[in-house]
Amino acid sequence: MSVPVRTLFFAVYRDRLGVSELSIDLPSGSTVADLVNELRGRGAPFDMLPEKPAVAINQIYSFLDEPLTAGDEVAFIPPVAGG
Numbered sequence: 001m002s003v004p005v006r007t008l009f010f011a012v013y014r015d016r017l018g019v020s021e022l023s024i025d026l027p028s029g030s031t032v033a034d035l036v037n038e039l040r041g042r043g044a045p046f047d048m049l050p051e052k053p054a055v056a057i058n059q060i061y062s063f064l065d066e067p068l069t070a071g072d073e074v075a076f077i078p079p080v081a082g083g
Helices: 011-017 032-040
Strands: 002-009 021-027 054-056 061-062 071-078
Touching: 002 011, 021 032, 021 061, 032 054
Parallel strands: 002 071
Antiparallel strands: 002 021, 054 061, 054 071
């Protein structure tokens, strides 16, 4: 059984990847880390994503070991410079 996940990219990630959203099917029991590995494994330009990015699941900041369920929305939060 697969877990469909809506993946969102903002700012620099959106610009470098050339997409703002992807739908990805992952195996049941997958975590955010599995999603990151799936994306990075696609090669350029997805391999520019960090191994440990900041993410939010359904608009709540989450850890990489968080399990994903069908219909989750995973947003990749780009690093922010400030001063």
